[in-house]
Amino acid sequence: MTKPNSKIIVVTSGKGGVGKTTTSAAIGAELARRGNKTVVVDFDIGLRNLDLIMGCERRVIYDFVNVINNDANISQALIKDKREENLYILPASQTRDKDALSQEGVERVLNALKEEFDFVVCDSPAGIERGALMALYFADEAVIVTNPEVSSVRDSDRIIGVLNSRSRRAELGQELKKHLLVTRYSPARVKKGEMLSLEDVQEILAIPLLGIIPESTAVLNASNQGVPVTLGPVSDARKAYQEAVGRLLGEGTEDADSKGWTSKFMDGLRVLWSPA
Amino acid sequence: MKLLSNFVSRFTGPRQTATIAKERLQIVVSHERAGGGDIDFLPKLRHELMAVIGKYINIDQDQINVHLQRSGSCSVLELNITLPGDGSTL
Numbered sequence: 001m002t003k004p005n006s007k008i009i010v011v012t013s014g015k016g017g018v019g020k021t022t023t024s025a026a027i028g029a030e031l032a033r034r035g036n037k038t039v040v041v042d043f044d045i046g047l048r049n050l051d052l053i054m055g056c057e058r059r060v061i062y063d064f065v066n067v068i069n070n071d072a073n074i075s076q077a078l079i080k081d082k083r084e085e086n087l088y089i090l091p092a093s094q095t096r097d098k099d100a101l102s103q104e105g106v107e108r109v110l111n112a113l114k115e116e117f118d119f120v121v122c123d124s125p126a127g128i129e130r131g132a133l134m135a136l137y138f139a140d141e142a143v144i145v146t147n148p149e150v151s152s153v154r155d156s157d158r159i160i161g162v163l164n165s166r167s168r169r170a171e172l173g174q175e176l177k178k179h180l181l182v183t184r185y186s187p188a189r190v191k192k193g194e195m196l197s198l199e200d201v202q203e204i205l206a207i208p209l210l211g212i213i214p215e216s217t218a219v220l221n222a223s224n225q226g227v228p229v230t231l232g233p234v235s236d237a238r239k240a241y242q243e244a245v246g247r248l249l250g251e252g253t254e255d256a257d258s259k260g261w262t263s264k265f266m267d268g269l270r271v272l273w274s275p276a
Numbered sequence: 277m278k279l280l281s282n283f284v285s286r287f288t289g290p291r292q293t294a295t296i297a298k299e300r301l302q303i304v305v306s307h308e309r310a311g312g313g314d315i316d317f318l319p320k321l322r323h324e325l326m327a328v329i330g331k332y333i334n335i336d337q338d339q340i341n342v343h344l345q346r347s348g349s350c351s352v353l354e355l356n357i358t359l360p361g362d363g364s365t366l
Contacts, residue, residue, distance in 0.1 A: 153301050
């Protein structure tokens, strides 16, 4: 039996290196910290990295492809996080070819995970090839990770198009909720006119904003140590991710909440913008 | 010159690169949303055109040229076929 409120969330971007895996780990860990049984699934077949970012790289025995091929069952492949009791990861395989992700196989594994977990967070690989398409196909909601930079915004727009046309929800005529997460944001550079502003990115992509993760030393420090940002020491990035997860869970009323924090953020920017 | 332009930009402000980025993005994204970004079909179109024209006229593979050009708000699909000989084969 599928858990009644079980949700599949894909973390995607089109472009590589924008923070999908960091975001998957941070969101997954925060969902778990708040008491939701959560699994983060690495869809980057051949180039697994989620295990490293979450600090369980030495505990990988079986992987996603093993489960699809029935070489192992799901409980053998799942790695239980040592910090958060509600947090699990399903690692990608390191060696096999990406065609190993058959749609039937992925569906079977995701359905099995939905029986156990409140949230299944799918960490998509870059690009719009098979791995990325499989990561998003079964999603109920999507987090689109975007850097305030031309190639990232363009690729995000492409991936939004793919979500709108090639996901299962799109095929069934159902809504697939999309959330914009802007990462590596630097208000100081925006102020100088060297970086696209939040408003610019939002105007172009036209999807609701989930959060803004500032460019922060905490992110590299966290990945260096294999600790999801949201389980690490207090930092601007941790706070931003925690707030984003709050909104993902629909904390507060959508309008008042988003207005509250957006205007707070804008006030902050206005201070920076004010003539010296 | 650099000194001068620095001096001028102190008052006028430089054209901010973020503004340029936004304008470029708006154009490319609107093209791609309109389906203009997806020109994967061109080789196939060329192949099928060859087959159709080949039924009537004997032409060479490299005598047909399909080209898609975008300017402003419209796109032009240009089809160029060089017929063999002086046209008397028609």
